[in-house]
Amino acid sequence: MTRVLVAYGTTRGGTEGVARMIGDDLREHGHEAVVRPAAEVHGVADVDAVVVVGALYAGRWHKDARRFVHRHERELSQRPVWLVATGPLDGSAATEQIAPVGHVRAAAHRIGARGTQTFGGRLLADATGFPASAMAKSSAGDWRDAEQIARWVGMLEAHLTS
Numbered sequence: 001m002t003r004v005l006v007a008y009g010t011t012r013g014g015t016e017g018v019a020r021m022i023g024d025d026l027r028e029h030g031h032e033a034v035v036r037p038a039a040e041v042h043g044v045a046d047v048d049a050v051v052v053v054g055a056l057y058a059g060r061w062h063k064d065a066r067r068f069v070h071r072h073e074r075e076l077s078q079r080p081v082w083l084v085a086t087g088p089l090d091g092s093a094a095t096e097q098i099a100p101v102g103h104v105r106a107a108a109h110r111i112g113a114r115g116t117q118t119f120g121g122r123l124l125a126d127a128t129g130f131p132a133s134a135m136a137k138s139s140a141g142d143w144r145d146a147e148q149i150a151r152w153v154g155m156l157e158a159h160l161t162s
């Protein structure tokens with residue numbers, strides 16, 4: 001059985017939901033999945049593969065995801081890793097392959113990640129804080145697509161079982 005860590009960086013909980021969907025899908029494929037906040041993970045030596053999921057804010061990957069990759073760069077470069085962003089508040093991530101933001105692409109290159117992926121995000125209508133509350137007036141909604149996420153996890157299979 002492959003043991004996979006799904007580490008996430010979230011501000012408003014939407015990305016934790018994506019991480020949990022990925023964890024559930026991995027379990028359906030017979031893997032052991034450990035889903036944790038990236039800031040609380042102190043080592044990756046005991047897992048075979050890692051998925052790092054971070055929210056996008058103002059064009060940047062969540063700091064907990066960035067710091068996690070930085071902290072564990074050497075160990076991450078020795079196992080299969082995927083870097084995932086959640087963000088777009090429209091249907092674009094479900095219909096097109098969205099290019100990773102610059103530092104996700106750079107981090108993927110440094111650690112030899114197997115892939116990067118962007119999924120749709122979520123913004124609740126009652127989001128607090130500026131500018132989230134202002135954005136929520138026009139862009140509130142949930143664009144996290146469980147079927148798209150399940151298909152993507154299915155594509156990891158070849159790497160996890162080889």
Ligand SMILES: Cc1cc2nc3c(=O)[nH]c(=O)nc-3n(C[C@H](O)[C@H](O)[C@H](O)COP(=O)(O)O)c2cc1C
Nearest residue numbers: 010011012013014015055056058059087088121122
């Ligand atoms: C202030 C703010 C800035 C955002 N900036 C971006 C962005 O640059 N790119 C993007 O794709 N999504 C952006 N989003 C959408 C968030 O990435 C999306 O809501 C995400 O699901 C939030 O994750 P969280 O709930 O885990 O914090 C932004 C949302 C807010 C509230």
